[in-house]
Amino acid sequence: MKAAIYCRLSKEDEGKNGESESIQNQKSMLTAYAAEKGFEVYWIYSDEDYSGIDRERPAFNAMIQAASEHKFDVVLAKTQSRFTRDMELVEKYLHGKFIEWGIRFIAVVDHVDTGEAANKKSRQINGLINEWYLEDLSNNVRAVLDHKRREGLFIGSFALYGYCKAPDAKGKLVIDPEAAEVVRRIFALALSGMGAHKIAQILNNEGIPSPTAYKQLHGAQYHAAMKKTDYSLWGSPTVYQMLHNQTYIGDLVQGRHKKVGYKSKKTVWLPKSQWIVVENTHEPIIDRDTFETVQRMLAARTRSGVQGTIHPLAKKVVCGCCGSYMEQTAHQPRADGVQRRYVRCRMHQRAPERCSNKTCTDLNALENTVRERIREYAEVYVDPEKVELPQRDDPVRQRAQAKRSELKRLQCEADRRRRALQQLYLDKVSGLIDATQFSEMNRAFGEEIKSAENRIRGLEAELEQQPEETDAAPTQRQRVRELAQVSHLTRELAVLLVRRVIVGTKDPLTGQQEITIEWAF
Incomplete structure (x- = not known):
């Protein structure tokens, strides 16, 4: 046999x-x-x-x-x-x-x-x-991994684009300067009103490697999960996901998906309420104000125009007759080559019997109106001699702020490690981890706490000796004056200040059209 x-x-x-x-x-x-x-x-x-x-x-x-x-x-x-x-x-x-x-x-x-x-x-x-x-x-493995995630340890095989794994600290992320510059540029382009598709197109035209191609160029055996024909090119989904990723502001986001069971390799995405988010675990690439502004702009997203940009008042202009959104339309260029943009009621186009507002409103004039009213508010309510704005371009202030941010992050990290040591013993007693794992993790957490405490003492000493900040009043007053002299309406400014613009029907006798602005402040 x-x-x-x-x-x-x-x-x-x-x-x-x-x-x-x-x-x-x-x-x-x-x-x-x-x-x-x-x-x-x-x-x-x-x-x-x-x-x-x-x-x-x-x-x-x-x-x-x-x-x-x-x-x-x-x-x-x-x-x-x-x-x-x-x-x-x-x-x-x-x-x-x-x-x-x-x-x-x-x-x-x-x-x-x-x-x-x-x-x-x-x-x-x-x-x-x-x-x-x-x-x-x-x-048991899942419980241990979730425990590490909640302690702010990165457990993925590959770091998020813009970061790399710290060589001397397991589970920590450090900024990859080359990729981080691309991330900053993507957020800057989004702030200017560009859509994800246009941003991806710009990056591809400039020959910037996609996140997958970048990892492979640097020797990582990485393959994207998304099905694409050309991994070297940027796609709008990649850009869109990056713009939503909270990890770029220093908060570690993990546990966004899980396997359906131990017998299957299939994974399912979890609702955001179940994600594991730990704040201030690593150095941010994007400041929180910028990130939150981009999130508001994405929440008010609409389709990009012909040039790949979203006009400042997109999805904010509504018909005063029926309350529907007014959509952008373009007419043929005039003899001088200037193309005029207009908005008209969506409902009137689709169901004229439900809305009688057939007026095409000049979008350029509408944007100018909003801009002028913003300037009026700034001139009336803002006194350049009294308002103080953060002096972001002062190197001394920047260094001090960076040290305070690092100090806060390290204090949070040390507190998490102390709680982890307490939880670790309970996990050992309950059988989630064995004695060997307990010993290794206990030693690692102890060393991390000691290292964090040493750095905390050093930062506190440096901040105590920090020289007094220079008088930034002249620069602050200049910034307020610039705000009061808005040269053009941007998408970022519209999202921050304008809730909606209500456009009434045009008076057939006078040709006048009532414009009502509802502010977001």
Whole structure:
């Protein structure tokens, strides 16, 4: 009789049972057993670094294919769990296909033998125990990973574009200067009113590598999950996701998706309320004010115009007759080459019987009206001699602010690590982690707390010795004057200040049109 030998070693087995579970040990034991029973070894199939629940094991599937072709009579494995930990596969092959194909299965150590009908129940019990083991292991691993996420440790294989893994601090992110500049530019373009598609087009035209291409150029074995034909090009979904990613302001966002179960590789996206977000874990690339402004602009997003930009009042102009949005339209250029832009009621275009406002309103004039009213408010309510604005371009102030931000981040981090040490003991008592994991994590957390405390003392000493800031009043007054002299209406300014602009119908006698602005402040 010919026998196929099957050996398997998974990552969870390594270090747990040492050499006793090694592939070489399994081969030696099963080869000796085959010789003892007088079996001729047809082939030795071996899978390394594959879980017993994995149905994509190459050697396992090759053996099953050979079995279906009746190339051997017996399958030998050290234990039933080496063959599979999946109860469904136990029933499919041990109690189904192998019987049809006339193949006998023998697990040497736990005395499983399909040639003996009496031990079928024991095989099924073994299958259930093996599957329960994997389920418990999966739950424990998930609990440990979630614990690390809540402590502000990055556990991903690859850092988010704009960052890289800190070489001297496991689970920490540091800024990648080259990629971070691209991130800053993307947010700046979004602030100017450009849509994601136009931003991606600009980056592609300038030959800037996409996040996937950038990682690959720097030696990372990275492959994007999204299905694209050309990974070297930027796409609007990539830009859009980056503009929404809170990690760029120093908050670590993880746990956005999870596997549907330990038997499946399929993942599902979780609602935002279930994401794990830890604030101030790393240095930000984008300041919070800029990020929040971009979020408001995205929330009020609309389709880009012909030039790939969104006009400042998009989705803010409404018809005074029916309350519907007024859409942009363009007329043919005049003789002097100037193209006039207009807005007209969406409802009147689609259902004239429901709205009588057929007027086309000059969009350029409308933007000028809003701009002038903003300037009027600024001149009336803002006194340049009294208002103080943050002096962002003062190097001394910038350094002090950076130190205060780092100090706050380190204090939060040290507090999280102290709480983690308390939780760590509870996890050990509850069996979520073993003694070895507890010892390693306890030591690592202790070292991180000590390092953070040393840096905190250093920053506090530096801030105490910080020279007094220079008088920034002249520059502040100049900034207020610039605000009061708005040269043109931007999308950013419209999103921040204007809730909506109500355009009334045009008076047929005077040609006048009432414009009402509802402010967002």
